[in-house]
Amino acid sequence: MEREEFESRKQMIFEFIDRIDYKPMKMKELAGFLSVPRAAKEEFVEVVMSLVSDGKIIIDSRGLIRKAGGNTYAGVFSGTSRGFGFVRIDGETEDVFISPDDVHSARDKDRVLITLKTEGLRGKSREGIVLSILERGSSNVIGTFQRTKTYGFVVPDNQKFGNDIYIPHGFTKGAVSGHKVEVEITDFGGEGKNPEGHVVDILGHIDDPATDILTVVRAYGIPVEFPEGVINELKTIPKEVAEEDKEGRLDLRDTLIITIDGEDAKDLDDGVSLTYDGKLYHLGVHIADVSNYVRENSPLDKEALKRGTSNYLVDSVIPMLPHELSNGICSLNKGVDRLALSCLMDIDEKGNVVGHQIAETLINVHCRCDYTHVNKVILGEDVPEYADFREDILLMNKLAGILRTRRMKRGSIDFDFPESKIIVNEKHEPIEVKAYERNDATRLIEDFMLIANETIAEDYFWQELPFVYRTHDTPDPEKMTKLGIFINNFGYSIKMTQEDIHPKELQKLLEKIRGTEEENLISRITLRSLKQAKYTTSCEGHFGLAAKYYCHFTSPIRRYPDLQIHRIIKENLHGKMTEGRINHYNKILDEVAIQSSKTERRADEAEREVEKLKKVEYMSQFIGDEFDGVISGVSSWGMHVELPNTIEGVVKISEIPGDFYFFDEEHYMLVGEHTKKNYKLGQRIRVRLDNADKMLRTIDFSIVEGEKSEAAEEK
Numbered sequence: 001m002e003r004e005e006f007e008s009r010k011q012m013i014f015e016f017i018d019r020i021d022y023k024p025m026k027m028k029e030l031a032g033f034l035s036v037p038r039a040a041k042e043e044f045v046e047v048v049m050s051l052v053s054d055g056k057i058i059i060d061s062r063g064l065i066r067k068a069g070g071n072t073y074a075g076v077f078s079g080t081s082r083g084f085g086f087v088r089i090d091g092e093t094e095d096v097f098i099s100p101d102d103v104h105s106a107r108d109k110d111r112v113l114i115t116l117k118t119e120g121l122r123g124k125s126r127e128g129i130v131l132s133i134l135e136r137g138s139s140n141v142i143g144t145f146q147r148t149k150t151y152g153f154v155v156p157d158n159q160k161f162g163n164d165i166y167i168p169h170g171f172t173k174g175a176v177s178g179h180k181v182e183v184e185i186t187d188f189g190g191e192g193k194n195p196e197g198h199v200v201d202i203l204g205h206i207d208d209p210a211t212d213i214l215t216v217v218r219a220y221g222i223p224v225e226f227p228e229g230v231i232n233e234l235k236t237i238p239k240e241v242a243e244e245d246k247e248g249r250l251d252l253r254d255t256l257i258i259t260i261d262g263e264d265a266k267d268l269d270d271g272v273s274l275t276y277d278g279k280l281y282h283l284g285v286h287i288a289d290v291s292n293y294v295r296e297n298s299p300l301d302k303e304a305l306k307r308g309t310s311n312y313l314v315d316s317v318i319p320m321l322p323h324e325l326s327n328g329i330c331s332l333n334k335g336v337d338r339l340a341l342s343c344l345m346d347i348d349e350k351g352n353v354v355g356h357q358i359a360e361t362l363i364n365v366h367c368r369c370d371y372t373h374v375n376k377v378i379l380g381e382d383v384p385e386y387a388d389f390r391e392d393i394l395l396m397n398k399l400a401g402i403l404r405t406r407r408m409k410r411g412s413i414d415f416d417f418p419e420s421k422i423i424v425n426e427k428h429e430p431i432e433v434k435a436y437e438r439n440d441a442t443r444l445i446e447d448f449m450l451i452a453n454e455t456i457a458e459d460y461f462w463q464e465l466p467f468v469y470r471t472h473d474t475p476d477p478e479k480m481t482k483l484g485i486f487i488n489n490f491g492y493s494i495k496m497t498q499e500d501i502h503p504k505e506l507q508k509l510l511e512k513i514r515g516t517e518e519e520n521l522i523s524r525i526t527l528r529s530l531k532q533a534k535y536t537t538s539c540e541g542h543f544g545l546a547a548k549y550y551c552h553f554t555s556p557i558r559r560y561p562d563l564q565i566h567r568i569i570k571e572n573l574h575g576k577m578t579e580g581r582i583n584h585y586n587k588i589l590d591e592v593a594i595q596s597s598k599t600e601r602r603a604d605e606a607e608r609e610v611e612k613l614k615k616v617e618y619m620s621q622f623i624g625d626e627f628d629g630v631i632s633g634v635s636s637w638g639m640h641v642e643l644p645n646t647i648e649g650v651v652k653i654s655e656i657p658g659d660f661y662f663f664d665e666e667h668y669m670l671v672g673e674h675t676k677k678n679y680k681l682g683q684r685i686r687v688r689l690d691n692a693d694k695m696l697r698t699i700d701f702s703i704v705e706g707e708k709s710e711a712a713e714e715k
Helices: 003-017 027-033 037-051 211-219 226-233 299-307 325-327 370-377 385-408 439-462 477-488 505-514 519-528 561-572 578-623
Strands: 057-058 065-067 072-079 085-089 095-100 113-120 127-135 140-147 152-156 165-167 179-187 194-207 258-261 270-276 281-288 311-313 316-318 337-347 352-365 367-370 419-424 428-436 469-471 534-536 626-635 638-642 648-652 661-664 670-674 675-678 684-693 698-703
Touching: 003 037, 003 065, 027 037, 037 057, 037 127, 037 211, 057 127, 072 095, 072 127, 072 311, 085 113, 085 258, 095 113, 095 534, 140 165, 140 194, 140 211, 140 578, 152 194, 165 179, 194 211, 211 311, 211 337, 211 578, 226 299, 258 370, 258 385, 270 385, 281 385, 281 439, 299 561, 299 578, 311 578, 337 561, 352 439, 352 561, 367 370, 367 385, 370 385, 370 439, 385 439, 419 578, 428 578, 439 561, 477 519, 505 519, 519 626, 534 578, 561 578, 578 684, 578 698, 626 675, 648 684
Parallel strands: 095 127, 165 194, 258 367, 648 698
Antiparallel strands: 057 065, 072 085, 072 113, 085 095, 113 127, 140 152, 140 179, 152 165, 179 194, 258 270, 270 281, 281 337, 311 316, 337 352, 419 428, 469 534, 626 638, 626 684, 638 648, 661 670, 670 675, 684 698
């Protein structure tokens, strides 16, 4: 059934149920009343259950179908390890609190139907009751197996799942205590009863360093192996660019084009070129023409959409496209002919794009550069192997500075705080964790990619053609108010109207804190206060970049939206964007945007989870050692402490010596009831590592008191 027809039937059935004279009836009765043919019964049930999933109708305990009440909503349940949970109602930003007594059998990530029991008066959150489970988040769970004499149980890695899973004798698949396993849930349990399941796969032992990444990959449902159809299609793709594919393209093989990437990168999907004529800079951003090899609706294309993005998990990469493409014919390797889609821009000395051309091109990269050596050139150091390209690199750096200055003037936010870089050995064991900082070489490439993405997005917005944009919404006013209270503790402030804030205000804040002890902390808290960027089919602007038009054009090897818009651009260049093709894209692009946003979030969460695991594993060798850190978070249960290498652990409030401490929410600090000593955000503190629990993925610190510690300040 086509999607349009499916939605039409949903609307028809809902309108029937919504009638004043409708009397609740069972599925079979409703099918008979609507004269549904026997051959269409399965499709009918699918349509009805889709309405249930949308929260528009409910099926009560007697099996009667009725319209959902005015106080009934559908949403996604997020559990906690302490039994309670929250539901994010579709289309709303405020979560609904669900007490342990009202969770019933809901599990983390389940889609549920709830009814509100309080409306959140006097600043309190709304509270609700789970009425039914519309759709299970997953029937498979990853966890650690433990054996008893007569049965086994599995402790889920996802602590939000709520309960251990009972494994009956005979369904353990031979697992022993400490094995990481995948469990298929056969009974989700309920009131006072644990879930039950069968072990379907043993991933390895918890002590095996290679097991942890695999468990995260399985837990998030990230596809690893490529299906047979993709493998077969790869056999038809050439190793070198075919002569017929070169025809009709703008030949730029004599243009000096370089790639700048990390030393270990193998999937090189962007190259840059630049000349200056005394008035204008002529910047070329050349992107691998992946769409020439990944055709719409082919097995490769369907698998790429399913994956959505490549996943980078410390030292492992799970690619969106097979290595034969990403590291081969689609990679802009030095000294070989490659197909590209190029954005050729004329830029004035103030950084304005005064003209541009988008073209299918044929290129040949002259130099494969890396960030480290390019940065040395920029800093004036002698790099013999780049001697022939020195002036070109310096010219590129000059233009990048101009573009950056222009972007900053309009209010673009630059979060330039160090991220984590985890170095592992050949056994996948972490041997070093340090702060990974950007340099002028990485910024140069970022600036060029940003201007290309903006130029492409603006072009296609004004052509009014179907497109996929990158959208970053204006922040929630309530979160901005909380951020204002938070930074006020450090003596900073931001200006905002009742409903809005301009990105320039946040940029000013980041400029003020640059170089201060609290820079990394405030930068991270500010970033967390913003909304997540997403893909949309409407051009709604990018708040963080202060850009009216923005898209992702520059990474089709590792992001599906880029690949999708390459197809649209190429069809348009060839004059094939007919009314039929426009209608086609209007039908499919919403799903592409939703799927791409979903897989991007999945990749981000998996990456954070692997980093957390590796950091815990790394710290386990330092139990009992002392460290200097900074208080990076405070709450009613304790505080987070961040070390200089970006590793974060917790000090529980019950473990703080010398007094009974309570949380002063207004000032974001812990205050001693009798001594009046306090612990506040940004405060330097010396801690001892007490525990690094790989199963719980937690790092526990305790405070070291004495001459070396600035542990508590007098109020």
